[in-house]
Amino acid sequence: MGTDEHLLDLFDELEGRAETLYDADRAPEIADRSRAEYRAVTLASRLMASLGDPVVVRVVGVGPVAGTLERVGDGWFLLRGAAQDWAVPLVAVQSVTGSSARSVPEVAWPRVAALGLAAFLRRLAEEGHPCVLHLRDGGRHEGTLLRVGADFVELQEGADAARRCLVALVALAAAQVRRDDASGQPR
Known part of the structure; x- marks a missing residue:
């Protein structure tokens, strides 16, 4: 082996050692950056990555609800279950199983x-679909949405037009809408 080859081998070895030391030096910095970036990840952004996936969501006042994640909106999501859709505000979510990484x-x-969520509820009111409003305290109201205000929904309970109930949106855990099996549309 000549002097030139010996020097090149020495430089390669020194370069390898320097690279190893540099990588070891940067590892904590990279880990810190990764943790800092993950702090910006929201539940909604994880759910958005899970669109079309089957998930199980534990909802305050309702319990576990299983279905396929259909839509994620500003502060809420839509879950398509076996025979009903569930519109759930993010503040009512306790846990999600089956979401994307x-x-x-x-x-x-x-x-x-x-x-x-109010936009989705307004559409339900316009189309006259009966629904069940599940409250965060475990209560529920069943009927037809009539109107949606700035911070509440108005529901007609039963056939009596005089039986109207105002439900504060902050109290809402989920709006459950049963679908017609044949069409897949809410009924």
Whole structure:
């Protein structure tokens, strides 16, 4: 082995050692950055990455609800169950099982995701679908949504038009809408 080859081998070995030391030096910094970035990940962004996936969500006042994640909006999501849809505000979620390990940052969400739960409930009211409003304290009201205000929904309970109930949106754990099995549409 000549002197040139010996020097090249020495430089390669020194370069390898320097690279190893650099990587070891940067490992804590990379770990810190990773933790700092993960702090910005929200439950909604994890759910957005889980669209189309089957999940089980434990909802305050309701318990576990299983279904396929259909939509994520501003502060809420829509879960399609076996015979009903569940619109759930994020504040009523206790846990989610079966979600993706990834997340989708809000800047990458479709424009329709900017709509809040009130927009979905207004559509239900316009179409006259009966529903069950589950409250965070375990109570429930069954009937037809009539109107949606700024911070409440108005529900007609039963056939009596005089029986109207106002439900504060902050008290809502989930809105359950049964689907017609044939059409897949809410009934």
